Amino acid sequence: MRDTKLFDLIEKEKIRQTEGIELIASENYASEDVMAAAGSILTNKYAEGLPGKRYYGGCVVVDEIEDLCRERLKKLFDASWVNVQPHSGAQANAAVMLALLNPGDKILGFDLAHGGHLTHGSPVNYSGKIYRPFFYGVKKEDGYIDYDSLEKTATKEKPKLIICGASSYSRDWDYKKIREVADSVGALVLADIAHPSGLISRGLLNDPLDYCHVVTSTTHKTLRGPRGGIIMMRNDFENPFGIKTPKGILRKVSSLLDSGVFPGTQGGPLEHIIGAKAVAFKEALSDKYLEYVVQVKKNANTMSKEFVKRDYNIISGGTENHLMLIDLRNKNITGKEAEENLGMADITINKNMVPFDTESPFVTSGMRVGTAAITTRGMEEDDMKKIVDFIDRVICDTGEIEAVRKEINEWANNFPLHK
Numbered sequence: 546m547r548d549t550k551l552f553d554l555i556e557k558e559k560i561r562q563t564e565g566i567e568l569i570a571s572e573n574y575a576s577e578d579v580m581a582a583a584g585s586i587l588t589n590k591y592a593e594g595l596p597g598k599r600y601y602g603g604c605v606v607v608d609e610i611e612d613l614c615r616e617r618l619k620k621l622f623d624a625s626w627v628n629v630q631p632h633s634g635a636q637a638n639a640a641v642m643l644a645l646l647n648p649g650d651k652i653l654g655f656d657l658a659h660g661g662h663l664t665h666g667s668p669v670n671y672s673g674k675i676y677r678p679f680f681y682g683v684k685k686e687d688g689y690i691d692y693d694s695l696e697k698t699a700t701k702e703k704p705k706l707i708i709c710g711a712s713s714y715s716r717d718w719d720y721k722k723i724r725e726v727a728d729s730v731g732a733l734v735l736a737d738i739a740h741p742s743g744l745i746s747r748g749l750l751n752d753p754l755d756y757c758h759v760v761t762s763t764t765h766k767t768l769r770g771p772r773g774g775i776i777m778m779r780n781d782f783e784n785p786f787g788i789k790t791p792k793g794i795l796r797k798v799s800s801l802l803d804s805g806v807f808p809g810t811q812g813g814p815l816e817h818i819i820g821a822k823a824v825a826f827k828e829a830l831s832d833k834y835l836e837y838v839v840q841v842k843k844n845a846n847t848m849s850k851e852f853v854k855r856d857y858n859i860i861s862g863g864t865e866n867h868l869m870l871i872d873l874r875n876k877n878i879t880g881k882e883a884e885e886n887l888g889m890a891d892i893t894i895n896k897n898m899v900p901f902d903t904e905s906p907f908v909t910s911g912m913r914v915g916t917a918a919i920t921t922r923g924m925e926e927d928d929m930k931k932i933v934d935f936i937d938r939v940i941c942d943t944g945e946i947e948a949v950r951k952e953i954n955e956w957a958n959n960f961p962l963h964k
Contacts, residue, residue: 563962564954565891566932570740570868570915571712572893573769574922574962576828579821583771587817593807607816614823621746621826622754624777626799629822630806630814631774634739634763637806638664639671641735641759641776642706644805645786645798648675651704653695653732656680659900660714660860660870662737679704683900688861689716696726703730705786709757710737713897713913715849715864717750724756733758733785741866743767743917747835749842750866754779759802767841767867767917769834770825773818776802837920841867844916847926851933860899860911868915872899876940880909883940890939890949891957892932922960931956 562574575583587607593600596608596615611629618627631637646652652672654665659682663670666678679702681695699707707727709718720736727734736753742762744750753760760777764770781799807814828834842865849864858872873883880896887894898904899911914936916929924932935953938945 561891564957565893566935566953566957567918568892568894568914568916568932570895570913570917571763571766572915573765573767573917575765575769575771575821575825577963579770579824579828582821582824583817585817585820587820590816591813592816593813595803595807607819610816610820610823611814614819614826617823617826617830618775618777621829622760622777622779624754624760624779626778626781628776628803628806629773629819630811631761631776632811632815632818633772634662634737634761634774635664636810637761637763637774637776638662638708638735638737640805640810641761641802642672642676642805643809644801645733645759645784646676646705649677650706651677651679651702652706652708653679653681653699653702653704654708655690655711655714656682658898658902659683660711661708662710662712662739665708665710665737676706683714683860685901688900690714690718692719692722692726695723699726699730699732704732706735707732708735708737709753710735710739712740713868713870714861715845715859715866715869716861717865718753720751720753720756731785736760737762739763740766740868743769743829743834743838744842744866746829747838749838758782758798764822764825767838768825768829769837769917769921770829771818771821773815773822775822776806778802840925841916841920843926844920844924844929845869848914848916848929848933851930855933855937867917868913870897870899870911870913872911873940874903874910878940879904880911881907883912886939886943886946887936890935890946891953892935892939892949894936919960922962924960 590607591601592604592607596611614629615627655661657667664672667673684691734757736757739762764773781797845864845867849869860870884896894912894914896909897911897913898909902910904910935949
C-alpha cells in the first residue's frame with residue numbers, strides 16, 4: 546500500500562520549490578536523470594570496498610558504474626586519482642584528516658565566523674575536537690582573505706594541514722600563495738571547494754589541483770548532482786609524515802585516502818548516489834553546463850551590484866563566484882529576522898554570521914544568497930534585478946510580504962524546474 550502521507554508531503558515540497566525563489570547558495574535543482582539514478586534499483590546493492598576489491602559478491606555491475614563515475618570525474622577536473630564514495634563533503638574532509646593526521650595534530654583552517662566551514666576546525670565539530678585547530682580570517686577593512694595572518698600563524702604554529710575553501714566567501718583563492726606557505730612549514734594543503742566546484746571544473750576560477758595536495762568537494766551545489774562528496778588529487782605522492790602501514794611500508798597518499806573513506810569513516814558506499822554522481826559529471830562535461838556556470842557567475846555579479854546600489858553591505862564589496870554574504874546591520878534587521886520575513890514571502894535564504902559579527906550564530910547579522918538554483922531555472926541578469934527588488938521590499942517593509950509572495954508565486958511559473 547502506497548504511503549500516501551509521505552508522498553503527499555513530497556508533493557508539498559515540490560510545490561514549495563516550484564512556487565518560490567531558492568537563493569540558498571548550497572542548494573540547486575538536480576536533473577531528472579540525476580534524480581532517477583539516485584532513486585534507482587542501485588539502492589539495493591551493498592558494495593563495501595573499491596571496484597575489483599569488494600567484500601561482497603554480486604558487484605560486477607556496480608564496479609562498472611563506480612569506475613565510470615571515477616573516470617568522468619577525473620576528466621572533469623583533470624585529476625589523476627579520485628574517490629567518489631564519501632556520503633557528504635563533511636565525510637570527505639573527515640576521511641582526509643583521518644588518513645593524514647594523528648589525534649592532536651595542528652590544523653590551520655578558515656574561521657567559521659569569517660566564512661569557513663564546521664569541518665575546518667570548529668570546536669563543536671570533530672575537526673576541532675580531535676585535532677588542534679588554529680584559524681585565519683578576512684581583513685576587516687576589505688573582507689578579503691588575510692594571507693599575511695595565515696602565513697604568520699602557520700609560521701608560528703607549524704600545522705600539519707592547512708585548509709582553504711569556504712561556505713560563504715565570495716572571492717577567488719590564491720592557492721599558489723597558500724602552497725608556498727605550506728611548503729615553508731612542512732604542511733599539506735587541503736582545498737575544500739564544495740561551493741565553487743562547478744565553476745572551477747570549467748575554468749571560471751583558479752584551479753586548486755594545480756597547488757593543493759588534496760581537494761574535496763560536495764557534488765550538489767554548483768555541480769548540480771546528488772547530495773554527496775568526492776576527494777581528488779592531480780599528483781599522488783608518498784606520505785610525508787612517515788605514517789606506516791602495519792608492515793612498515795610507506796604508502797602513497799591515495800592509498801591512505803581510500804582507507805580513510807573505507808574502513809576509516811564509512812561502511813558501504815551508496816551506489817545509487819554514485820550512479821547519480823556519474824550522471825551529473827557527464828552533464829558537467831557538456832557545452833550546455835558550461836553555458837550554465839557562465840550564467841551563474843553573471844547572475845551573481847549582477848545581483849551583487851544591484852544590492853550595492855540599494856546600500857546593502859556585501860562583504861568584500863562584490864563577488865567572483867556564485868554567492869555573496871551581506872551584512873544587514875545598516876538595515877537594522879538581523880539575519881534571523883531577514884530569513885523569517887523573506888521565507889514568508891517564499892524567498893528562501895539563510896541567515897549567516899558575518900566577519901566580526903556582534904550577534905550569536907542563532908541570530909547573526911547577515912544573510913547569504915546564491916544564484917546556482919535560480920540559474921538552473923533559466924533566470925538571467927534582468928531577473929536578478931527583479932529578485933533584489935523583491936528582497937528589498939520585504940527587508941524595508943514587512944507590510945509588503947503578502948504582496949511580494951503573490952507576485953513571486955505567479956512569476957515563478959515562468960521558470961519550470963525541469964524543461
